Amino acid sequence: MSEEKYLQNYKKTLFESPLLTVDAVLFTYHQGDLKVLLIERSNHPEKGKWALPGGFVDEKKDRSLEDTVIRILKQKTSVEPPYIEQLYTFGGPDRDKRGWSVTISYTALIAHQACRSHIETVSNVDWMNVARAEKMELAFDHQQILYRARERLRQKALYSIVPAYALPETFTLPELQRVHEVIIGKPLQKKSFRRRIEQANLLIDTGEKRSEGGRPAALYRMREKSGDYTFVRNLEQ
Amino acid sequence: MSEEKYLQNYKKTLFESPLLTVDAVLFTYHQGDLKVLLIERSNHPEKGKWALPGGFVDEKKDRSLEDTVIRILKQKTSVEPPYIEQLYTFGGPDRDKRGWSVTISYTALIAHQACRSHIETVSNVDWMNVARAEKMELAFDHQQILYRARERLRQKALYSIVPAYALPETFTLPELQRVHEVIIGKPLQKKSFRRRIEQANLLIDTGEKRSEGGRPAALYRMREKSGDYTFVRNLEQ
Structure with a gap:
């Protein structure tokens, strides 16, 4: 069989594949505190819990994984963060109740005033002190992702x-x-x-x-x- | 709707999702040269080209992405590498002809003698001098992954x-x-x-x-x- 024919017959959806998401740890600094953007989940699973902003790749719109993160953060903050860096990819059968799942996480930074007015108008999006967020029961494995992002940011601040x-x-x-x-x-x-x-x-x-x-x-x-x-x-x- | 009911009705395969793979850049040192393990692809797409060892998550067998890499490397080398570290996750619409795809790449190291006898018996698996591999036309974006792994390894060798x-x-x-x-x-x-x-x-x-x-x-x-x-x-x- 030629490659052309193989590709014509190939259907991604015929193969079971892990759920794939992208999550962002967006930090800012305000009034002496380091803060992280959290979203109160309005849908299942983990409805009602606070979570990192995240979502699925849009195969029509996104040309890269960074495009996905930027698109999602713009939805939540109205602006594009000036700094974004891939952090780590987490995967396993138990991190999401829907099944084997993978999330590619990113660290991002933005000035508080850059998105202040937008965030104040949205009810389920908020800046949370990192020290407080670290003690909350966040959705999925987002506590672990936040911890890793916090450590990476500390290294960045040192170097x-x-x-x-x-x-x-x-x-x-x-x-x-x-x-x-x-x-x-x-x-x-x-x-x-x-x-x-x-x-x-x-x-x-x-x-x-x-x-x-x-x-x-x-x-x-x-x-x-x-x-x-x-x-x-x-x-x- | 309760979360329980939501999860009962949820079917991953109803949503289009990028193709998800894992790839490993396995290095060794032999007779004065740094070498990388390459596989000659026997299936479409990119059949006949040399590629990094990689594959899909096995949702039944693998408990983590690292499990996936180790399983794939064991198939090719018969042994588990003593060093493995996540490198970077690459994603986009053009890196694989089958469509929007994501690969989570890992860097690994192993002693040449640890898998020598096994690799010598397999025809489409070989150690390639890194300097030579960097000039080859590898499958997918594996040249880019190799380059990034080579840079990370250089940093590791310095520090x-x-x-x-x-x-x-x-x-x-x-x-x-x-x-x-x-x-x-x-x-x-x-x-x-x-x-x-x-x-x-x-x-x-x-x-x-x-x-x-x-x-x-x-x-x-x-x-x-x-x-x-x-x-x-x-x-x-």
Whole structure:
């Protein structure tokens, strides 16, 4: 049989295959806390439980798995997150009551104000403090996915300025340091943090300043691709 | 409707879902070269092309995605690799002619002698020099998967002794250094390499020695979990 003929006769739906979903762990930073986006499930299974935003691949619309995640997050937040990275793929017979299932999980970051107005209008979508979410009984194995995403984010905060994606487009160095500290869970030395960031040349000084109580601090924005930069020594050292 | 009733009526096969496979990039070290296991495809699609070993989840047999990979690798090599790690999940409408498809890829390492006799008896399975495989027209997007696995392995060789899993259970320090050098693609300083490995206390001296031309060298084996150890500075420094 030729390949052409084989493909004409091939029907995916004739073979049993695990249920396939995509889930996103979307973080933001707001008022001193690291937060994660959760959805209260309105359908079976696990109806009524809080869950990570997720869904199925749309074979007509999506050209990649990242397209799927972005489409789902846009439905929930109205905007596309500036940072998205594949985290891990979980699979097994028991994680979903509908049967053997696989989910490809992603970590994403967004500024709180970027989607604030949209999220406030939707009743079953909310930002939850990560510390609180970690103690909730989330749907499926989402607790495990959240835990893994939290760990990955901690590594990112130690070795890169990826946490800046949880801030508005312009931010001060004390604000950036604060997000890093909240994610790492420890205070960082101000002088050393500032020097490391400056030496790596990751930020652009916008020329503007903002004062928050104290003296005015310079406003920065990220240089293009500076989220990809990895520090050789972590920022705690 | 209750969840129980919902689950009774739920049929996975009623929903179109991407084709789901698992692929493994199994590396070994033999006679000075890094090698990868390839299979000559005997079925459509891409019949006749060389491909990474892979296959479908068996919902009856497999309790996890790692079970799937191990089952498939055991079919090809007769043994279970001592090192296996999830690499990345690739998905899209064009990577497989049968339609929208997703593959969860894994990197694995094994000693050449552990499966030598089995592989020699099978006609369509072979170890290929990685440098050569990278120039071949592999099936599907397997060239891209191989490239990513090669990069991940390079990072592992810089920051851990994971490459030791491509050696027999006992090995000399010069042998371990050689595998690291082949994977990294650069010579390492002998004295510094030896000191770094010793300081991290990752190996157990078996008390035996082996001479290969020169003076006898001590034979080591890996301490339990020493593959998880990450050097703070990479081994080139």
